[in-house]
Amino acid sequence: MHTPPVPLKTRLLNTPDVELWPGGLLRARGNADARILARARRVLRRKRDGRYLAAELPEGLMPLIPGLPREPGIEAALDRLDHDGGGRGPWRGEAGELPLDALRDHLHALGLDDSYGERTSLPLVAEPDTLAFAGFDRYRRALWLTHAAARAWLGLRDAAAREGVVLEAISGYRSHDYQLGIFERKLARGQTVEEILSVNAAPGYSEHHSGRALDIGAPDEPPAEESFEHTAAFAWLVANAGAFGFSLSYPRDNPHGIVYEPWHWCFAADVAADAD
Missing domain, CATH: 3.30.1380.10 (Muramoyl-pentapeptide Carboxypeptidase; domain 2)
Incomplete structure (x- = not known):
């Protein structure tokens, strides 16, 4: 099989309820979003409806909805963010699978x-x-x-x-x-x-x-x-x-x-x- 020689570095971290997107790939839905997304390392996005939940900024996590700690699946997403360093380290092989x-x-x-x-x-x-x-x-x-x-x-x-x-x-x-x-x-x-x-x-x-x-x-x-x-x-x-x-x-x-x-x-x- 032919493959390009350059390793792929940018990746999406996936959890059952929340996706962790790398900064720079999501579209802003207003001026406030644009300012935040421009600085975000990661954006936590609800899978069900695409709502932006939080942004990981250089100074820390910024909630984008009220009641973020009560959001279904947010703990698993934050654990993934901490465990994988936001997906910025070297690729660690093929992906695992989420539960069904x-x-x-x-x-x-x-x-x-x-x-x-x-x-x-x-x-x-x-x-x-x-x-x-x-x-x-x-x-x-x-x-x-x-x-x-x-x-x-x-x-x-x-x-x-x-x-x-x-x-x-x-x-x-x-x-x-x-x-x-x-x-x-x-x-x-x-x-x-x-x-x-x-x-x-x-x-x-x-x-x-x-x-x-x-x-x-x-x-x-x-x-x-x-x-x-x-x-x-x-x-x-x-x-x-x-x-x-x-x-x-x-x-x-x-x-x-x-x-x-x-x-x-x-x-x-x-x-x-x-x-x-």
């Missing part, structure tokens, strides 16, 4: 149990506890992948560029909470769980949770459309992605019953050791 207990509770609340995975042949996917910054996606959002997947993606993208083919990342890692939010919004609009499942994987069953999957697009092409298969970018991926450890997850007539997704590619975790 809370996710199972959410699935049961939706009326879903293990039979969903058995019916679709989809495994339950844990979130990594650490993710690497792999540049920005089409929409200038930070793209997070596991360290090995990030290096493979950058190698894949750069190899395509050398042959005159532009590959754009559309999205990478998504949390369980992100997927739950999709279900909650659609349920609020009157859709049933079964209707939502016809187009969205159940929370916890999307490859995007693993940090190894990403949706890929091409310039001037709409995102996540079957028409992507007619682009030079898709043809290049079919011919070359395997050399970088990526494969098409959902071809036509796949056994999971998921619609054909020529844009969705996943990195095989065991292709190469994650070491710098």
Whole structure:
């Protein structure tokens, strides 16, 4: 597998309820936010709704909401901040996985149990506890992948560029909470769980949770459309992605019953050791 020689240093520290973002990658939502984010080493962000909870500044931790000590999951996030030095030290190898207990509770609340995975042949996917910054996606959002997947993606993208083919990342890692939010919004609009499942994987069953999957697009092409298969970018991926450890997850007539997704590619975790 081809990988870029430069180690990836910027990373996201992940906990069940709170993400710890490196400074400089989150968008300010006002002048006060902009001043704080400009100085922040880390920003603690609630996964459920993206709310900024606190900023780690050179002089210490600054709460950004009232009642920060009562925020669910804040103790685990602060412990992670202390234990990992804010994620500024050397990379310590491949990420671990977060527990699935809370996710199972959410699935049961939706009326879903293990039979969903058995019916679709989809495994339950844990979130990594650490993710690497792999540049920005089409929409200038930070793209997070596991360290090995990030290096493979950058190698894949750069190899395509050398042959005159532009590959754009559309999205990478998504949390369980992100997927739950999709279900909650659609349920609020009157859709049933079964209707939502016809187009969205159940929370916890999307490859995007693993940090190894990403949706890929091409310039001037709409995102996540079957028409992507007619682009030079898709043809290049079919011919070359395997050399970088990526494969098409959902071809036509796949056994999971998921619609054909020529844009969705996943990195095989065991292709190469994650070491710098």
